[in-house]
Amino acid sequence: MKLMSILDHVASAPAAAAPRRALFQQLGRAAVAALPLGLGAALPAAAETKDTSLDALTQLLLLERLVSAFYTRALANTSLIPAAQVPDFQRILRHQTQHVALFTQALQDSGAIMPAMPTFDFSGQRNVPGNPVLFPNVLTAYDDFLALAQQLEDLSARLYRSQVFNISYDPKLYKAALSIVAVEAEHSAHVRTLRRNRGVAVKSWPSATDAAIARPAAAQVLATAATGGEDNLAQEQQAGVLVPFASLLSVLRLTFVSDPSVAEAFDEPVSTAVAQAALSLFY
């Protein structure tokens, strides 16, 4: 990412953009997050991730563009989604389109360079015909479509949770993003419910008991980004202090909750780097 160019651009931004200049208040201490070895090499040059407010908005925009494109193409294939569910995905698409507009506006207001629209490829071939197909039939077979939709919605809810505090400098965006977390979670829950109704062992919330979605190794990062670590039981209430669930939720106190259920009660975040690696599978 061309930091100097962005800063130049900001400096010459129109006065109307001033209120959004705060977006860049964190740029000064932006640090390029090192990607895990081996992962970085597989990513496009632009995929470096940093946890600044600008990077947060940019990444969320990418996510929403990607998901919008996915549903747009899915709905374009009129034989893919059963008629009864078409309105569901039209609604989801409408929300995603609204989210795209929100971040587009936020970036424009702050005078940032608008990232180019990627050419999305949902086969996982990344626009190179010779590459292996990682996500077969996702735009032609309903169950395959739903499986990918679930992973993308899970990833969306997670990524918002991870990025939301990076944009908390702007109360309006912060609140919007928090509200969107809830909407993405409702989307995810609905897709999961649709899959469950089709006989897949999956709950409406990520659970250790969910049937895994089989993917080639090269696509595994999507599963990691969508649901990796959802069996986590270690929740910190302060730095280094874990919530004592074992004693809090015990048989003897008549408050027993099984470990998988405790894990379900807390959705987990995703690191921006892992999220980026997953998003990068599609363009």
Next chain:
Amino acid sequence: MSDNLQPRGSDDATFAQPLYTPIKRRSFFMYAGATAGASALVLAGCSKDSDPVKPNLPTGNSTTADGSISLGSGDVGVLNYAYALEQLEADFYSKVAALSNGASLLGATEFAYFQQVAKHEAIHRDFFKAALTRDAAGQVLRNLTPKYPAGTFDSKTTILATAKAFEDLGVAAYNGAGKLIKTPAYLVIAGQIVSVEARHAAYIRDLITPGSFAADDQVAAASGLDMAMTPKEVLNTAQNFITEKLSGDSIGVNA
């Protein structure tokens, strides 16, 4: 004879009987305890019987002012305390052992083991009842009515979690009550039972999380000590599973 070596509530009249009376027809704990029994035998003619129970200490199975059932005082209190816990455990396992879908719910081998544990706990319960009936007639805790949260017997998860909770609680209860016992024989009995409870606890823990038989949440890593709990702590918890209100205020307290 020293006051603190005689089981409270034992039948003092037996001291006056001829020494050739066969042991099995006597108050067995006085003899089983070796020290108390033997010293009683040897010193029967030259020591005074201990004072009767002071009236301000409740007897076992009596009703207290607030309507609770007292477990009693002194060693009888400890025995009734153990009896109450064994009643609860035995009831729980008998319900598990009776599950028609037990083998599919828990696994065939595990279900068979649970049926063994059910027998162990039933034996513990019935043993205490027999011992108390003989040694502290009139103070034997009544049959309690255990109660469980909805769904307790519906899934492997809740059955195992409840079993683990009860077994770990039982171990901690016996460990904490040992020092309240005055009669060595009772202590030996408690020791003989608590290690079996610990075996159960270890097994069930291993079923829930393999290798957690003596995990750091139960056995302190620095000292290597298992948990110990006071009767008050244990009863506060056990009360959640027993319909009758129990009072253990005088457990181990002697006149």
Next chain:
Amino acid sequence: MSEHSFSPAWRAQPLGRRGFLRVSAASAATVALVAATGCDTSTPEPVLPDPNLITLPAGDNGLLYSLYLLALAKATLYQKIYETPPTDLTTAERAIFSDLRDHEVAYRELLHLILDPNYLDPTKAAQLFPTDFAFKLTSFTLTTRAGVLVAAQQLEDLAAATYPVMVPLLTSSNPYQRVLLLKAASVQARHAAVVRDLLAPGSFANDDVVNAAGQLKPKTPVEVNTALAPFFAPYVISVANLPVPVL
């Protein structure tokens, strides 16, 4: 009423029916005055014109109490459904309600622990509310599938809509609490979606609850309290001290 009133020392005192949290509007002012003029440990118990008024504290604790009440409400509802499910609720649906119960018990207990760090120590634990304080289910119809779903949707929509409002109002310097609540926030939304879909398939995230910007319509603490208030009668909960969202 100042947050000071929630100091452990205050809470550790034995609580009679007239004790905890119940401060009328007038007496709240009195307490505030006392606090402002050098509140010490001997805050006098104010005169209580309304013994059933429970005033939630200001600041983060007030928000946490509010979330606790939501969790308490939902856990109470789901426990009841779990114990005596309507006969027309399918096995699969019962499993969902069992999960809902588990999650809400976890939230209720967690929030209780956050509000009272001594919660797990019976010798020191405070009492958050009077012993007969409860979420009453009498106005719901819990004998039919439709009835339990209507009740559940009411509470889940409320929770899903208020978490995004409450989280940014927290001012604590402890970020872990916010993260924890955020992790619960999206699960609340999942609950809302699944319950909505059970009641009316495809009604997840519909226009009743999502605005034209694709965001969940927010509910303020006051709105939440207004919705829950009837169920806590005879107690009356005042959220007058709670932070108010500015945007």
Next chain:
Amino acid sequence: MNFFNIINQLAEVDPDVMGRLDTRRSVFNSLTSMSKRAAMAAGPALLASFFTKAYAGTTAGDPKEVFNYALTLEYLEADFYNKMIASPYFSTASAAAQAAIRQISKHETAHVNLLKAVVTGIGGTPTPAVTFKSATFASLTSFAAQLQVAQLLEDTGVRAYKGRAGDLLGLADVTITGIGTINPLQSALQIHSVEARHAAHIRYMRNQTPWITGTGDLDSQPHYTGAIPESNTTQSNVNLIAANSITPNTTYSAADAAASFDEILTPAEVTDNSRAGGLIGA
């Protein structure tokens, strides 16, 4: 008076009866000589053997002696597990098995340190460390063979602690630097139940029942026999398996009755060469 018979019956429930009779506790000071005189008169041969066993070089009933006795056993166990972990066969075990042995080893080492502090804290001198006989260990040429010995050690440990609990009855709490205030009896019980957890797990690792039913592959070893064998089905003169004995219309099996109560071993039995005694050495 048939004192012989009385002692015999007492011994059924408490083989350490004579050891107990000679405790230092004041209440028995006068009793000791009396009982000895009475006992000698009643059955010299039996009692002589009893006394020989019960007094094996120590002063029974002294809490310092009891804790040093426990310390000796913990030294033996701790060294055994250290040897196990250092053994070339350790790496042949599964990760779970290795983790279990490490966890047990951690406890035994903790017990050694605790007991040393307790002995010192109550005014005694910790007994010198003992080790598991190297030659014997060398003969254990597989992880499975080592695990057999681990089971025997743990089950013996459980029985040994149980046999001495009575000697700690009534002792006041002691405050020990670095540990805090402990009740000696309670601490012994807390170690005892940990040993039982260890025993159960090792038996489980070996596909044995976690409790002692009498049908296990090692159940005929001396570690499970003794004056009161683990197969015992009579507790304190109560026959647990006779019909209607403790429960109307219910008859319990011998295996269930035996498994529901673990039995004691006396110090003499524990330190006998057939049990732990034979495993101590250079």
